[in-house]
Every structure is written in C-alpha cells, then in structure tokens.
Amino acid sequence: MKVTISDVARLAGVSTATVSHTINNTRYVSNETKEKVYRAIAELGYTPDASARSFRTGKKKTIGFIVPDISNKFFATMIESVENYLSAHGYHLIIANTKENMEREENNIRLLTAGLVDGLLVASTMDDFQRFDELIPAGFPVVLVDRTFEIKKYSSICVSNFQPIYRSVCRLAGKGDRRVGIIGGLPRLSSTKERISAYQQAVADCGLAQDESLIRYGDSMENSAQTCLDELLAQDCDAIVVCQGLMASETIVYLSKKGIQPAKDIDLVGFVDYDSDFYQLYSNQMDRIIQPVEELGKAAGEQILKRVEEPDAPIFEKMLTSTYKPHDIPSSWVHSDR
Amino acid sequence: MKVTISDVARLAGVSTATVSHTINNTRYVSNETKEKVYRAIAELGYTPDASARSFRTGKKKTIGFIVPDISNKFFATMIESVENYLSAHGYHLIIANTKENMEREENNIRLLTAGLVDGLLVASTMDDFQRFDELIPAGFPVVLVDRTFEIKKYSSICVSNFQPIYRSVCRLAGKGDRRVGIIGGLPRLSSTKERISAYQQAVADCGLAQDESLIRYGDSMENSAQTCLDELLAQDCDAIVVCQGLMASETIVYLSKKGIQPAKDIDLVGFVDYDSDFYQLYSNQMDRIIQPVEELGKAAGEQILKRVEEPDAPIFEKMLTSTYKPHDIPSSWVHSDR
C-alpha cells in the first residue's frame, strides 16, 4: 500500500542509506546512482513520510502561532505575512485561536509545545508572566508578538504604542480640543497599557482635562465599542481616540447613526490595523495611526526561525514604528479640483 | 533530558504498556495502578511526544486548510470557524495560503498530503479538475470548500450562488433599472461562474440590457474593483452587482469619491462576506447578499472529520443558503423616529 524508502532502495538496487542521502543531500552519491534512485522514486511515486521524518530528526518544520482573534484584520493580515515567510523557508504554520481567553491560550500552548511544533509565536492574552512562563518548556523557542511582558525573558516583536498616541493627543490639544476621551483594548494587555499611559501623559503635558471617566476599555471584538461610546458621549468629549481597528470602524458607524459627523462635530483618532484601501474609507473622517502589520509578520517569522536554529541566542527585542496620518480635509470643505 | 514513557513506567513500577493504556484509556487498568502512573507522570512532568505518537498511529490529529487569501475577511472568518470546530474535537489546523496562485496550491497540496495532515480542506483556485485530482493521493480525505468542480468526486460545502444573484437582479429590474453591470471574481472559479450565469439568466428573463461589456471580472484582492468600475461607469449603468466583499466596499469608497451616491444615483448589490457590524456601514447603501460563513466553516470541519474517520463514505454535497437583505432606506428619506 504505502511506498517506503526500502521499496525505493530495492527497485533502485541500492541501500536505504543511499536513498536517504540522495534525497537529503547528506553525503556524496554518484550521478548514476542518484539517477537510479530518482527513477525508482518516480516510478513508485514515493514520498517520504513526514511523520517518520520528524519523529526521527526531532524537527517538525512547523511553527505554531497563538492568536487572540483570527477574524481580526490585524491578526489575519499578520498570519498571512507570517505564513508567507515561513512557507518560503520550508516551514508550515499551525494556527490556534484563543479569543482572548487565558484558558484557551494555556491549552493551546500545552498542546503545541508537546512535540507538535519547533517554535511558537504568541500574541498572548495573559498579563501574568509567571503563569505564562510555566507553560513553556525550558529552552523552547518562543517569540512574543504584538504584546509583551514586563520581564524580558522572551524575544519580542512589537509596535510602538506610546509615541503615536502621545503625538496624536498633543495634536488634538493643538487644535483646541479640551476633553479627549479614549477607548482602549483589554486593560491587561501591554499594548493597551502603553497606549493608555501615553494618553495620560499627553493629557497631563498638554493641560487637557484629566478625568477617569474619559478612559474606557473595549475588548476589540464586535459590538464592544458601542457601550464605551455611549459613556464617552455623555462626558461631552471634543475628541475620541480609539485604540483598535474594528472598534474604530464601529465608532464611525455608530456616530454617523447618531447624526454626529466625525471630524466635524467631534475629532477622531484611530489606531488602525494596517494600511489598506479599506481604511481609506475613513481617511477623511479620522486621524489614523497605521501599524506596519506586514513587517511585523515578516519580522516574527524571521525571529522564530532564527531562534529555532539557535535556541539560546540572546534575547531580541524589536519595535516597529507606526505611521501617523492626519485625516484628509473633505473636498466639500475647501475648493479645489484635485 | 527528555522524559519518555519508560521513565514513567520505571518510576511507577509498571510496564510501558500499562502507562500507555492508562493515558489512552485503551484497556482496563485498576484504580491503584492508574494513580501510581499519574503520580509518576506528574512527578516527572511527562508529556507524550506527539511526533512519536503520530508516527506510530498514523494519525496526526491535524487538518490542513488551503486558502486562497487569508487576509480576506471571508476566509479569515471561515478559518476561525473551522479552527473552532476542530480544536473542540482535538484537532489542529495547518493553514496554507495560495494567493489564488495555482503553483502555490499545487505545492501546498503536495506538502500537506505527504504525511502532515489527516485530511485536507481546499478552497481551490484551480479550474482544471484533472490537474487537481492528480495531486490528491488515492483515498486521501478531502473536502472542497466554497468552490467545487464539475466532476463530483470530492465532497463539498458551498454556498448558493445562483439563487441570490438571480433574485437580486430581478429586483433591480423591478425597480426599473435597465442596464445592470456586474463585477465577478476570478472567471475560472465555480463560484464566479455560477454567479455570472445567474446574472445572465436574470438579465434575459427580465428583459434587461444584454451586453458583454456589462460583465467585468476582478480578482478580489485590494485595488481590483477600481478598473472594473471605471469600465462599467462608462457603460452608463443603472445598477452594479459586486460579487465579493472587499470589492464591494471598494466600490462604495470609489463611487463616493467620484461623487456618485450609492442607492440614490446608482443601485448597488454586494455579495458580502458575512454579517458583521462591519458591513452595516453599507446597510443603507446597497442590497447585501450575506454568506453564512460561520456555518460554512463548521460544516467544513464536521465533514472533514467525518471523512477522516470514514474515508470511503459516499460523496457528500452541502449547499448553504445566503441571506438577502435589501438596503435600509436612509432616515433622511422618510420621516419616522424608529
């Protein structure tokens, strides 16, 4: 039924070692012999069994990626970018979704590290480093993505969160806004913490209204922005900063429904997934902080493969910078034909 | 270094068979013995090696999913839904992206079927059944998703394409539209073919303008709708049907930029990825045909697992129906406070 390496060896009239070495280029094999082997392989339709191979070598040629939310454009695009890099280097990608749930993350880490993958990319939903750390077998190659921990034990690839928020809040202040609200992501995440503290510092530095009730948190899933918005609108904001892409689009939809016109009645800043046509829908309604998702994914792929090959390389931390794009001025406000 | 089953057996004072049977519940083991085994496992921190296991059993507990475009919301959501189903049943998901490229699909199928996965979910970008069929090892569990072939050799889970397009074109005719344009996906895909032929039949049945130049094809990637639109607008259309979500949103953006107001200056129908808040942005600008992505993903998961367990079950074909939602009438057009 199944064609094995010894079937090939028999037909080619050589030993299994020669077949193996021919396939893997692991020692000199004469051209005639090589050809005999390849002919036998073709004739039998032999394919080396991946399970046996990874069992034997200990290498699975597979990387796991633990993601908080696949349907989130940010992560979907990142998965694409990671997959692209990995497949170009002969690796496969196993996806695990946590839906921002710690137990699911725990399970997934346990399952994937038990001999299923060579390395793990994690955008963790945890805030407890201890708990996370205990899940990872000693020396297992891990790279944190988008979110990190205070304790720098693992390599990480993140995006600058502080600077763009700080800058955009200052710009709002410069425009004359006094009461600036913010909708953050899950409060426990490092990315959220950094964004909120950038906001707080900018608020303090620019002399804006400091008010706890101007800070709200959503969970970046569908329908989470609405409640936050209701609460913020009750606070009589001049501007709102939304820290995540989906919540930003929901904000625009919701405000429009309420008859509030973004960029006119209220200023908007959105921390947006990435630069696609898609978000250009909003290009004249809000300032956008655009994350370099593709580079993020590529860097993550690079780093995890490097770590797999050299597991005790020094810790590596990379921070990519986002682009800040103030909103276009709608054509109806100025006269110009370009 | 690595803890194996015999380390556990030694510490527990039993045989490896007993440890194995205890772990896998494959034969009776007395409670005392079970406890001894579990204690030893806990003490040593033993985890069964997944590679060895799948090598031994031939089961990888992994399904491959070959996707044309991960960052496409439709597929991203489907991946999420599939992963959800699979992980609940103890399976992992390997993702491969083809970017609608046949060579990439070929490579991926070859790699994944070579002992990496137990079954394969494919949203194929191919139109040549022969070529596809040759890639699949005899008897390998495959379920086609979203796209199928004329020859019904493999099970498939698709979405009804004909009916909703036919219906929506008829409705446009009923409104008085005469020249209805359409933007399809890649012409070689079964889904595109079905949608276009539904359009053609409706056009014929309703006595609408029949004109080859009213039919355009995009590739469902970013920036592909624009060219099609330019060409259609030159044809003086009363309405445009857009067969894919991303292209539909791009259409709205592009028309708005040109100062053409959807649902007022031109009628729009969008074959949209799924029903999210997100597409409600467009709810008052176009009729939406909403695909049941989540059910699609779940059904795909169900079917592939069923096939993995029973590889020569009869071919199964499922067609899920989309929802048709005419656009809301904008509040500014009617007077009502609800």
Next chain:
DNA sequence: CGTCAAAACGTTTGCGCAAACGTTTTTGTT
C-alpha cells in the same frame, strides 16, 4: 604490483510509542 587514501556505497540501530500477543492472578462455580 603492493599500498593506501579517497570515493562510493552498505548494515544496522534506535528514536518513542501503541498495540498485538502473552502471562499471571483473582474470582466464582460446581
């Protein structure tokens, strides 16, 4: 033509586990 190194291949083992095949112990029955 004997020697020896390099060229070219072969033999064998073991990775960790599941399960086929066996063995011993216990229990119930007459």
Next chain:
DNA sequence: AACAAAAACGTTTGCGCAAACGTTTTGACG
C-alpha cells in the same frame, strides 16, 4: 479442590526514516 473465565498486567515488536558506523572499490603512485 479443581477448573474456567475474567481481571489485571507484562514483553516485545515494528512503524519509516536518518545517520552512526562500516565495508568495498577504485586508482594514483612509488
């Protein structure tokens, strides 16, 4: 007490491959 059946566990093998360890062949050179 004898015996069968069931309960409870043990011994061993082999999955397919890579590679450590060997062996044979070739031919160059004194």
